[in-house]
Amino acid sequence: MATPTDSSDTLITIPSRVHHPQPKTMSMELDLVSAAEPPLPAIPKLNREASDITWQECLESTKDQVTLVRRGGRFRLLHQQQFKNSLLASVGYLELANAGDFAANVWNEIPVPRFAAVLMGIGGTLALGMVLVAIQDFRLSRKNVQLLQAEKEHLQRLRQCHNKNAELVRLIDSRLGVSRREIGTEIVDRIVMDVLMGFGSMLVGVGTLMAIGGANPHVYKASNLLSGYIGNGLAAIFGLANAVWSAYLIHRFRMHDAATSAREPSDDIRRRLHTRFRRFQWHAIVNGLNGLVAGAASMVTAERWWGYIVLIPCIISLILCNYFWRKKIGYDRPVLGEISPDKIHMTPLIEDLEYVILMQRGLAEPEDSLPQAIVQLDSLDSILRFVVRERMLETYCESLARDKTTRHLLVELPFLSTCPDQITVSLEALFRLSQTHRATILAHAKRFLQTTGVRVFTHRERHLLELLGFAIWQDQMNETKDEL
Numbered sequence: 001m002a003t004p005t006d007s008s009d010t011l012i013t014i015p016s017r018v019h020h021p022q023p024k025t026m027s028m029e030l031d032l033v034s035a036a037e038p039p040l041p042a043i044p045k046l047n048r049e050a051s052d053i054t055w056q057e058c059l060e061s062t063k064d065q066v067t068l069v070r071r072g073g074r075f076r077l078l079h080q081q082q083f084k085n086s087l088l089a090s091v092g093y094l095e096l097a098n099a100g101d102f103a104a105n106v107w108n109e110i111p112v113p114r115f116a117a118v119l120m121g122i123g124g125t126l127a128l129g130m131v132l133v134a135i136q137d138f139r140l141s142r143k144n145v146q147l148l149q150a151e152k153e154h155l156q157r158l159r160q161c162h163n164k165n166a167e168l169v170r171l172i173d174s175r176l177g178v179s180r181r182e183i184g185t186e187i188v189d190r191i192v193m194d195v196l197m198g199f200g201s202m203l204v205g206v207g208t209l210m211a212i213g214g215a216n217p218h219v220y221k222a223s224n225l226l227s228g229y230i231g232n233g234l235a236a237i238f239g240l241a242n243a244v245w246s247a248y249l250i251h252r253f254r255m256h257d258a259a260t261s262a263r264e265p266s267d268d269i270r271r272r273l274h275t276r277f278r279r280f281q282w283h284a285i286v287n288g289l290n291g292l293v294a295g296a297a298s299m300v301t302a303e304r305w306w307g308y309i310v311l312i313p314c315i316i317s318l319i320l321c322n323y324f325w326r327k328k329i330g331y332d333r334p335v336l337g338e339i340s341p342d343k344i345h346m347t348p349l350i351e352d353l354e355y356v357i358l359m360q361r362g363l364a365e366p367e368d369s370l371p372q373a374i375v376q377l378d379s380l381d382s383i384l385r386f387v388v389r390e391r392m393l394e395t396y397c398e399s400l401a402r403d404k405t406t407r408h409l410l411v412e413l414p415f416l417s418t419c420p421d422q423i424t425v426s427l428e429a430l431f432r433l434s435q436t437h438r439a440t441i442l443a444h445a446k447r448f449l450q451t452t453g454v455r456v457f458t459h460r461e462r463h464l465l466e467l468l469g470f471a472i473w474q475d476q477m478n479e480t481k482d483e484l
Contacts, residue, residue, distance in 0.1 A: 064388045065426035066397040068410065069419075075401040075410050078422060081394050083147055083182065085330030085459070086140040087190065090133045092322030094193070095315045097201035098235050098298045099308055100127035101227035104211035106305045108224065117212045127205030134198025141190035148183050151335040152176065170474075175336070177470040178463070181252070188245040189287075193238055200234035207231055228302035239295025246288025253277040253284075256469035259476045269353060269468075276465045279329055283321060290317045331459035334391045349471065353464050356457045363453045375449070380442040383449065384427055392456055397425045399448050406444045409437050 068075040103119035112120070159172045207226025213219050257277040261270060294314035300307030359374075366377055375386040387396045400406045412433060413423045423429075430441060 124208035236295030
């Protein structure tokens with residue numbers, strides 16, 4: 001008998017092209033927290049290659065651990081191990097840097113009015129400050145790309161070595177298809193944007209500050225170039241690149257939406273898929289148009305003051321797009337590490353989706369709908385093993401380090417003898433804490449499941465929906481090729 005474990009951290013069984021998967025019944029009765037509550041929908045059984053006993057033995061022998069390093073009196077992750085929705089909220093204000101040269105371009109005269117000089121100082125400083133935001137976001141995105149590239153290379157090696165296993169090849173192709181979109185988004189919408197917009201902000205900021213001393217003819221000319229066409233031209237270049245990428249995303253998710261609408265039998269899954277793809281499309285439409293208009297308006301501002309009026313809705317739009325991506329589209333997910341094919345747990349994707357959807361409700365309302373067979377909230381042992389089983393240990397350790405009630409307990413864990421500023425957090429280390437500390441950890445773990453835990457499963461649903469959409473579209477394309 002199988003257990004529902006790390007549902008979205010596995011290679012998946014892609015739905016058949018002609019056969020719609022039917023929901024499976026549970027092979028065991030789940031104990032409920034409250035016997036008085038009406039019975040809940042059965043959590044679908046996830047078909048694993050190993051039995052419960054084998055899987056449990058594998059779990060016990062797995063050395064899941066996370067290393068934290070102490071920097072500035074706070075513990076942080078030594079190495080990021082997951083793909084993260086790490087887009088900074090402040091990136092939404094990058095377009096505002098293009099308006100930092102407002103005073104320099106509008107009052108482009110000699111001598112510079114005193115009030116204009118003050119505005120130039122404020123605008124130039126603001127533009128230069130946004131460079132730091134671009135650098136930080138670039139660093140975070142670069143780490144994501146490195147993890148995704150390593151995962152992609154491993155999947156490609158698996159595909160090459162096992163190209164005769166048709167089912168495994170279809171699994172790998174599905175994950176590679178979504179990985180390409182993830183890498184493209186990180187590169188175009190973050191790295192390219194950070195480089196072009198960040199460098200443009202620096203030029204605009206320097207040019208705006210130079211405009212204060214515009215009485216010097218050479219300074220005057222350099223200021224006009226930097227805060228005019230050169231600095232704003234980089235924003236226009238990014239607008240063109242972003243528009244091309246946005247057009248591709250609109251086309252991609254339009255095809256996925258059409259394929260899943262025609263083939264997915266479940267009304268609930270079809271609705272979730274449609275909503276997911278529509279959100280991608282609307283974000284791409286607004287983001288692409290915004291980049292084009294903002295780029296053109298930035299070039300106009302070099303000589304015409306009314307270009308800044310056009311920039312105002314673009315700035316607001318970029319802030320809203322940034323918020324929409326972080327809250328409704330982006331997700332965290334574990335990356336597939338070095339693993340041999342015989343250890344891959346292949347489960348029906350529909351069942352994985354049903355599982356994560358039910359777990360969202362179960363963790364949000366544990367008193368009413370969380371089966372004790374999955375996790376017992378009054379048991380620290382049960383909660384921590386659930387956290388490890390669902391590949392949430394890295395996220396859990398970050399929560400421990402941020403929470404004021406628990407971060408001081410981390411100093412009780414043994415430090416590495418070779419690196420005195422580093423500790424390793426594992427089940428064994430947490431279980432060795434004193435009874436008083438265990439009570440604090442238990443209270444924190446309960447809060448973690450009902451807040452961060454719900455978000456983790458929400459993010460996994462987003463990733464699984466995208467995998468399902470690509471898989472169904474891929475099957476449709478293969479059928480079309482077979483018919484030709």
